[in-house]
Amino acid sequence: MEVSGLVWALTIVGIAALLAFDFFFHVRKAHTPTLREAAIWSSIYVGLALIFGLGVLAFGGATMGSEYFAGYITEKALSVDNLFVFLIIMASFKVPRADQQKVLLFGIVFSLIARTAFIFVGVALINRFSALFYLFGLFLLFTAIKLLKPEGEGDGDEANNFIIRTAKKIFHTTDQYDGDKLFTIHNGKRALTPMLLVMVAIGGTDILFALDSIPAIFGLTQNVYIVFTATAFSLMGLRQLYFLVDGLLDRLIYLSYGLAAILGFIGVKLVMHALHENNLPFINGGEHVDIVEISTALSLSVIVGVLAVTVIASLLSPRGKAHNVISSARASAAHYLDHDYTEDPNERHRLYAVMLENEKVLRGLDAKFTDSADAELTELLDRAHAEHAAHR
Incomplete structure (x- = not known):
């Protein structure tokens, strides 16, 4: 089905309007969203994505509809995995809690722009070189294998990358935030604030994420409208989701295995599609290989099934x-002690309450599951208790 220019224009205007609404009504004034606020708006954005998908199903037919939902679910799962890295970056730069929304919204907008560019470049290349499906498929298989490898100790320090180190050497920077300003006056000179540096770090990782996500969705559909809309709607509401699942992400200990299975499956699907469309002279004499192609319905079933098993296994x-309780206890205590993180009395009260609840749960856990709780965590919790007692 061909999508008219009017439909494209209305879609782009609608997405831009949602982003503008998010900025002017939620992000422009720095604040820490409540759990209720994050839950309501996360539900609204997921609801909008589902309604849009039903519209695609009604007007575009079963194939387009199933391609959209398969693409949306895959991209949403990948975006949730990306939140792990966002958490690490926020922690590395010690971004004040109230200003994290602005950083996240910037990341979403930048990611949407970067992925849109990748989409149109990818479509142009695919139309000229069908053999690109081989490269996409092999790249996804490589990514899947990489996800199965245990992370090294230095893998999480995404903020300490080459761009940031170079910026700090070339430009005058300061370690102090000045609200949400990107520049400030430091020692009588104009300086870059950490807010600008964290946005650069988020933008850089967004480009890396696009290298995984765009080949993945091209493995499910080559309809550029479906690729664009599924990607855009998967990013919408990511800011709210960050605050909703903050503290729960560590619980999804098997998410990387689930994503590895999904990316591996899509990688195989792409290679099979490439063989079916083959025109490389050194493969089957340049003739198409008579091979069964995986249907979109089967792809959707596999993606939903793998994610369901991954989430249920992680939660049980x-x-x-x-692991989740220990990570949450460590984070809540550290944030409670860090007055630069937040001075909001309500947020500090919430952090202390979370820490107390985590301590209570930790005492009831089997010792073999709490081997990662160390003396450093005990000392951190003791300091938080001492500070709380001193300010009562």
Whole structure:
């Protein structure tokens, strides 16, 4: 089905309007969203994505509809995985809690622009070189294998990358935030604030994320309208989702395995499609290979099934629960002690309450699941208790 220019224009205007609404009504004034606010708006954005998908199903037919939902679910799962890195970057730069929304919205807008560019470049290349499906498929298989490898100790320090180190050497920077300003006056000179540097870090990682996500969705559909809209709607509401699942992400200990399975499956699907469309002379004499292609319906079933098993297994895992509690206790205590993180009395009260609840759960866990709780965590919790007692 061909999508008219009018439909394209209305879609782009609608997405731009949602982003503008998000900025002017939620992000422009710095504040820390409540759990209720994050839950309501996350539900609204997911609801809008589902309604849009039903519209695609009604006007575009079953094939377009199933391609959209398969693409949306895959991209949403990948975007949730990206939140892990966003958490690390925020922690590395010690971004004040109230200003994190602005950084996230910038990341979403930048990611949408970067991925849109990748989409149109990808379409142009695919139309000229069908063999690109081989490269996309092999790249996804490589990414899947990489996800299965345990992370090294330095893998999480995404903020300490080459661009940031170079910026700090070339430009005058300061370690102090000045609200949400990108520039400030430091020692009588104009300086870059950490707010600008964290946005650069988020933007840089967004480009890396696009290298995984765009080949993945091209493995499900080559309809550029579906690729664009599924990608855009998967990013919408990511800011609210960050605050909703903050503290729960560590619980999804098997998410990387689930994503590896999905990317591996799509990688195989792309290679099979490439063989079916083959025109490379050194493969089957340049003739198409008579091979069964995986249907969109089967792809959607596999993606939903793998994610369901991954999430359920993670939530039911005793070690996953322990890992989540330890991480949450460490984060809540550290944030409570860091007055630059937040001075909001309500947020500090919430952090202390979360820490107390985590301590209570930790005492009831089997010792074999709490081996990662160390003396450093105990000392951190003791300091938080001492500060709370001193300010009562």
